Amino acid sequence: MPVKLIKNEDSSSLLLERIMYTKRYTLFLDRNRCVGCELCEIACPKEAIKVIKPSEFKEMEEPPKKITATVSEDKCNFCGICSEICIFGAFKQSVDGKDFIPVLESESFPRIIHEVKIDESKCPPGCRICEEACPLHLINVKFDSERKVIKVDVDSEHCPGCRICEAKCPYNAIHTRKIITGVIKINVDLCPEGCRYCVDACPIPDVLSIADDGKVRVNESFCVYCGACKKACPVNGAIELKRISFYHAPVKSGAWNKALEKLTSTLDMSKELRSKSFLKAYDSVKRLHMGGKTKR
């Protein structure tokens, strides 16, 4: 049986498979979750992913209705980097039917940390503010009437960390952390008359809006710096997006450094490297010091 490389895609999903006699690799993209940002396209080390407009989908009966990612079956090597870097959790990589991201196992890529902490003791019964606030409907508040306990389930895997829930919670019960930090600026002078592509593309409501003067306004406090706006923008240079850092578990990997450099900048990447080496030095000094102590 020869190796089968299969690509099946429609408007709502993409399934890439490498079927071999003894192993089966699958990469699944849920296009309902895909916001058409640029993270996977930039991070893919094999340049296998393209985020393209509906018109660029060729030979498809019913192409997706929005900007979304597509993966080349010839280039993809099923490393799983796209699965991890997608802050919306739109990709799912599996081997032999089990979720498996090879690069995480070997620490060739960091685990991107989606952090939403909820102190349910502060929640008053009946409050559903956070559930209603979440733009991606990832929060589910349950009330156990018998035990009189409130339980809040958060699907953090798919949470990009916009922090709207935290902002909206009047009881200070939620603490979230942004995955990506950065800066976004819109050069409204360059905006074409009446254009609202970026506003429509942004997955988080109220981050981008059209002000009374007809210009696009940014509310940076909820921006996740995914770059979907930039992908949608028809004018080069109208949106300036600069990512600075990612919240991730520590790793030592060339592949991450390269991805980080492309996602942020050489300067920001080297900053992370420097802080890492500082931490390492700090660690070793501490260890030396402590070691000395115990000996005495």
Place this chain on the structure above:
Amino acid sequence: MSVKSNVEDIRIGVFVCHCGLNIAGVVNVKEVTEYARTLPNVVFAIDNRYTCSDPGQEEIKDAIKKYNLNRVVVAACSPRMHEFTFRRTIAEAGLNPYLLEMANIREHCSWAHPSHPKEATEKAKELIKMAVAKARLLAPLEPIKVPVTSTALVIGGGIAGINAALELAEMGFKVYLLEKKESIGGHMAQLDKTFPTLDCSICIEGPKMVDVARHPNIEIISFADLVKVDGYIGNFTVKIRKNPRYVLEDKCTGCGECVAVCPIEYPNDWDMNLGVRKAISVPFPQAVPLVYRINRDYCIECYKCVDACGPRQAIDFDQKPEEIELKVGAIVVATGYDIYLPEEGNLYGYGKYTNVITSLEFERLILAAGPTGGHVIRASDGKRPKSVVFIQCVGSRDVNKYPYCSNFCCMYTLKHTIQLKEHYGADIDVYVFYMDLRSHFKGYEEFYQRAREMGVNFIRGRVTRIEEDPKTKNLIVYAEDTFLGEPITLEAEMVVLATAAIPTKGSEEIARLLNIPRGTDGFFLESHPKLKPLDTPVDGIFLAGACQGPKDIPYSVAQGCGAAARAATILSKPYVTIEPIVAVVDSDKCRNTKVKCGICAMKCPYGAITADPGKPAVVTPAKCHGCGTCAAECPADAITQMHFTDAQILAQIDAALEENPEDKILGICCNWCAYAGADLAGTSRFEYPPNIRMVRVMCSGRVDRDFVLYALKKGAGMILIGACHPYDCHYIDGNLKMRVRMEALQKALEKLGMTPDRLRIEYVSAAEGIKFAQIVKEMTSKLKELGRERIKAENEKLRPHIERMLSRKSAA
């Protein structure tokens, strides 16, 4: 470049042999000898009973000294018989051996015309006249001596190449073993067991591979490609590109710690892509050399391997391809074969139905170290099949795909059936669909018997089609049982295809680089199918193993050792001598200096000629085999084949056609087939009319248009050009080049008014004496039918055109 001798100085001695009564019984030898004395430049002529006997040879030697002879003509048997003897004789008397010419008055005269003694005597006279005419123009030649580099290159590290390399190294020669893949071992290292003994393949090949790696005389150059080959026997210059492994060969210890940390997997083609390997890995654990490789097509550059390698520092992401140059004296080509994968068109559902696999895939399945740990399982459900159907001759013996028999498929299928029966006994049903079962070697038939005794079902018949049950993924096999003459339908859980062995992907490139021919099947062509099975037409390049045609392991091993012995015949000597009858370019006449010509370089079957723009063509004598095709093709007559010069051949034609040319047939025949066929006609006493006069050339490729035109100008009645059969040419394809040239000339001459049959091109093999006699008979009766007057008239009509054609050429 004809060597001009002062005609006054030529002193020819003619020795006419009686050959007992073989010649003297028909030809009046005394009369012939008398006639020979009258020929210009002949200063001595004598007849003797047996010229080839010791007294006969002594007589020649004495005469050379006594009469100060400087050319010798021996009128006796065929030069194919005794030319070598008499060359040695005159050399012993101090003459250059190439100053000898023979007149074939036995095979071509007395034996062929016993019932016409008078005509035979006249023919003998003319044959001697022709020989004397050529002898007058003979020039001394010195054999070419070429120094030998005593190192060898073996291309391909399969079992044939391994054996060739080991044998040569044991003989004391330095050997470079070039392997395209990462490891040597070839197909044999992929196999589980070997037939008919069922011993483990890698267990017997592995130690040999290690021997190769350890041998002080062998240098393995793996993961490298052949880029360029220049030079000739004893002196090849080989350029090789070593592809980057990104792991330093001298630093890698083969520990494999890098593999454990690598996150990326990709299909392992060593496992027929059934299993995977890491982006840094070796294809199989026993790989030689045991050096890991990073496949940059898959690597994501996380550098985890660099960390794992640590202080050994064997990983170098900046490694570049490296070109190296080697000097070798001989080359053994052992590039093996590929397995045909019937993916295109989904033959028998391969590539479409999950449970249809090839035999080599089956081999990786049943191998304990394979991707399934030796468990024969189905890809569709991971379960062991309860019934397996084997289909033979998939692609091979198929006129639409590969018409030849792939040699070893019957035997490996027998092996697979026996293995299945050994593993699972009565718990598995095994069927084999075959056309013929070929078990033609030591122990093979017994092996077949064993399979039958174990309960394997052999069904003689072709499978027409296969369908898949979409639910169970079982396969419905539709076939015909030709013994019962009725259709048969079987449901099998797995189907194994014994697919054809085909030429390797790169063999076209190798053939181009080495200038060695391939057969119609695409495998490399040996010099002679019986007597030179290991030689290529290019001196110094030999073949071993399946690159010449599918072969099993013992045959490939034997060929590897044989090719090593053939290569050693060159490498063991400080020099090789080459017959000096090579082509020489007159650089003053060569057109290539002025216009873009290069016809000679294009037509040379051996790639012995280079014609760089603006420079005269250059012949590399050591590569030249002396067919003379270039000399015939050269539009400026700038090329001369030594010992077969234009002047010499035209002088022979002149002499042959001096008297009554209209009644005669001029034959120009190649030494190896047509001339030998004529010899056989004489030896077998097939009589034919005595009006043919033969000119011998080494290859029919030498036959220049000018020879034909000149003969017609001289008034020849008929012209016969005799050549080897199309694929029998001793100079690869000189005969075919002659054919193209002569057919064009035939058409032109016919347009000008020549009767078509007057110029005949015939393929006559050395075994077709009767065919030769028949051709001469046919031509003679045609000649008579046309009549002298008509031929004369035709020739007169042709003359101005011929004059023009000949003069235009001499002007150019």
